[in-house]
Ligand SMILES: Cc1cc2nc3c(=O)[nH]c(=O)nc-3n(C[C@H](O)[C@H](O)[C@H](O)COP(=O)(O)OP(=O)(O)OC[C@H]3O[C@@H](n4cnc5c(N)ncnc54)[C@H](O)[C@@H]3O)c2cc1C
């Protein structure tokens with residue numbers, strides 16, 4: 001690869017068609033000058049979570065340390081909010097503010113992240129940002145995936161040595177797998193959790209079903225209070241309970257197999273993970289190593305940190321989810337519940353269902369179960385390559401155990 005500075009590199013992501021593997025989220029590596037690196041970089045081919053966790057954090061997750069089996073290695077977890085939320089941010093804007101401070105203090109040369117496509121506010125588009133004030137255009141969530149890592153080579157050509165990368169787990173996995181070969185002096189990795197992603201086209205279909213005015217929607221979030229929040233151009237807001245979403249009207253393949261079988265919900269290879277799942281209405285910040293601690297400390301007293309909380313019990317919720325996934329016969333997990341009961345259950349769930357860290361554990365276990373069931377049905381030969389040991393450990397309480405041909409010969413089975 002060429003690492004020499006180039007005064008006029010093409011900073012546009014390569015617009016070649018995305019690769020035709022059905023287990024690919026087009027992270028950008030297949031569009032690079034060495035697409036064969038997918039073989040060692042891809043979380044859907046032969047991921048090595050324990051080895052990468054050890055390299056990045058100094059140790060793999062410790063099942064005896066509370067919550068590491070679920071959330072990966074970490075030093076601290078907080079509920080957190082910027083005291084002055086950034087306009088346009090998805091939550092309070094911790095993610096983009098950290099990157100902005102890194103740029104302003106010249107710790108890094110550029111940030112690799114997503115902005116909105118100029119023709120579609122919901123479509124992510126990779127961008128390299130080198131001015132702190134330009135971080136504002138990255139704020140907010142887009143639905144779908146785009147080839148973030150296709151801008152690594154342009155960053156090298158531009159002569160950038162120190163980068164921050166903001167990415168979702170499948171992008172961060174490939175970045176970490178290749179990190180040592182990229183030639184940067186330092187890469188700060190700010191990760192967000194990710195789940196239930198789909199193509200931007202599918203997302204538009206969903207938006208059309210849940211609101212009569214999809215074009216006016218400026219914000220959407222699946223919140224930890226079991227509601228989807230929508231915000232509109234005129235400033236109005238709407239909350240729709242999960243149970244009242246028209247999931248049954250979506251096509252069977254609405255969620256691609258990648259996102260139904262993605263085992264890294266919490267972005268375990270980031271230095272710092274910034275989400276909301278365990279935040280009880282605020283953000284949920286996980287610092288995973290000393291670099292992550294430094295990144296959070298950059299915010300000083302701009303950020304308010306609180307203890308995480310946990311309430312409710314997840315077992316029956318996860319068990320119910322498992323039954324639905326099995327029943328759905330390859331489609332979406334439909335809930336067999338009469339219409340009249342849905343508003344009542346929707347009211348009860350945020351009050352009595354799992355909350356805080358218990359909600360986050362619930363979702364991580366659901367994802368583990370979903371990955372096993374969908375791979376077993378659709379790509380059984382991939383199971384032994386794609387499912388790390390900790391997924392089986394998480395699923396064990398729900399009577400899901402590996403068959404002989406579903407695990408590598410040494411490793412998982414012996415440990416279970
Ligand atoms: C598809 C998707 C699903 C998510 N699901 C969950 C979840 O289930 N649980 C949870 O706790 N958190 C989830 N998140 C993260 C969450 O929505 C917030 O992004 C996170 O809490 C950070 O909030 P913030 O205010 O600090 O972000 P901001 O400061 O607004 O920054 C958001 C950052 O995310 C980047 N970004 C936006 N969309 C994308 C995209 N499609 N792909 C890659 N990068 C993107 C932006 O470029 C920006 O850098 C998800 C994010 C995405 C993109």
Ligand code: SF4
Pocket residue numbers: 019021023024025026027028029030031037038041042043044170174
């Ligand atoms: S490494 Fe990225 S581009 Fe390559 S197959 Fe995996 S997701 Fe697709």
Ligand code: SF4
Pocket residue numbers: 025144145168169170171194195196197258259260262263264
């Ligand atoms: S759910 Fe997983 S595979 Fe799908 S986009 Fe998010 S991180 Fe990638």
